[in-house]
Amino acid sequence: xxAIRIIVHxxxxxxxxxxxxxxxxxIKNLFxxxxxxxxxxxxxxxxxxxxxxxxxxxxxxxxTLLGVEKEQLxxxxxxxxxxxxxxxxxxxxNP
Amino acid sequence: xxxxxxxxxxxxxxxxxxxxxxFVVEDENGTMKRVQVKTSSITxxxxxxxxxxxxxxxxxxxxxxxxxxxxFIARKDDVWTKPLIIPxxxxxxxxxxxxxGSQHKDYINLYFxxxxxxxxxxxxxxxxxIADYSDFPIIEH
Numbered sequence: 001x002x003a004i005r006i007i008v009h010x011x012x013x014x015x016x017x018x019x020x021x022x023x024x025x026x027i028k029n030l031f032x033x034x035x036x037x038x039x040x041x042x043x044x045x046x047x048x049x050x051x052x053x054x055x056x057x058x059x060x061x062x063x064t065l066l067g068v069e070k071e072q073l074x075x076x077x078x079x080x081x082x083x084x085x086x087x088x089x090x091x092x093x094n095p
Numbered sequence: 096x097x098x099x100x101x102x103x104x105x106x107x108x109x110x111x112x113x114x115x116x117x118f119v120v121e122d123e124n125g126t127m128k129r130v131q132v133k134t135s136s137i138t139x140x141x142x143x144x145x146x147x148x149x150x151x152x153x154x155x156x157x158x159x160x161x162x163x164x165x166x167f168i169a170r171k172d173d174v175w176t177k178p179l180i181i182p183x184x185x186x187x188x189x190x191x192x193x194x195x196g197s198q199h200k201d202y203i204n205l206y207f208x209x210x211x212x213x214x215x216x217x218x219x220x221x222x223x224x225i226a227d228y229s230d231f232p233i234i235e236h
Contacts, residue, residue, distance in 0.1 A: 009159050018158045020188040038184065041160035085156035 002030070003079040006065065008091060010084065014043035017065050017082075027066055030076050034067035058082075058092065098178075099130075103234030119164075121234060128230070129163045137171045143210035144171060149202045155187055164230065167207065179207070179214060180227045193219050 004023055009016040018039035019027075027036045040061065058080075062070050073080065082091040096106045096117060105120045117130040131154075135146040146169035154163070165186055167179040189195040195217040196203040207216050214221045 007156075007158050009157055011159055014160070016158060016160045018162075018184065020184055020191065022188050022192045039158065039160065039162070085153070 001078045002076060003081070004066070004077055006061070006080065006082045008082050008084045010086060013045075014041055016041045017061050019065060027068065031068050031072065036067045037065050040065045098228075099231060102228065102231055103236055104231060119231065123234070127161055129161055130166060131163050132166045132168065135167075135169050137169045137176075137209070140208070143208055144169075145206060145208045146176075148205045148207070150186075150196075150205065152198060152201055152203055155183065155190070155203060158184060158187070167205070169207070169209070176209065177226045179221060179224045180230075181221070181224045182230065185224075189216075189219055193217065195219050 004019070004026070007018045007020070009018070016039055019036065021038075024036045024038070027034055042057070059070055062068060062073055062080075066073065079093060081093055083089075084091050096108075099106050099117070099119050105122050107118045107120065108116070109118070116132045119128045119130055120126065133148045133150070135148050137144040137146050146167070148167050150165065163183040165179075165181045165183065167181070169176045186195075190203060196205045197217075198204075205216055207214050207221065212222065212225075214225060
């Protein structure tokens with residue numbers, strides 16, 4: 001099974017999404033044209049009540065962090081987990 | 096701290112101990128990196144020596160927009176060893192992928208074995224991290 005784990009860290013004014021170096025290598029092997037990043041940070045106004053994990057943000061996260069569009073990922077990746085180690089929760093499982 | 100200053104970075108120490116030992120800042124663009132220094136005394140072995148360090152699991156797992164750099168230094172014969180500089184994500188990857196270290200309660204124990212110019216932890220070669228300042232390039236002022 002091809003699975004990817006995205007680590008989610010909630011900060012006071014935003015979220016950081018990161019992948020480990022081995023995951024970056026894995027993505028590069030599956031999608032040679034991709035340029036996965038180490039992490040992306042999404043900031044928001046603290047009073048906005050914005051919950052990034054409820055908003056379908058993965059459509060923006062995948063191409064930015066993984067360097068691959070969701071539709072391409074679906075063809076080769078069986079599971080994508082967003083893991084928040086602070087809560088111990090797996091926030092989302094896609095695709 | 097002095098090494099970072101010599102390389103042209105600015106450094107700051109938190110007034111209150113929050114877990115990070117040093118904030119290292121590139122003044123021009125505001126790039127900030129968090130540094131956690133871990134020290135240990137050594138244990139002599141035959142033709143080698145070892146040192147053990149501990150890292151809180153929760154600290155390792157929290158990868159923020161400004162990840163931590165761990166610096167491991169051991170004290171041998173009244174002299175500090177060359178620093179082992181490892182970014183948080185790489186150490187986390189080694190632990191997850193190669194089972195480096197051992198977890199006991201809320202801590203990961205790392206047992207480094209030093210020989211000649213080589214450092215090994217849980218059979219993984221960490222030599223490339225010796226004095227690895229690649230993420231702290233020299234800044235000309």
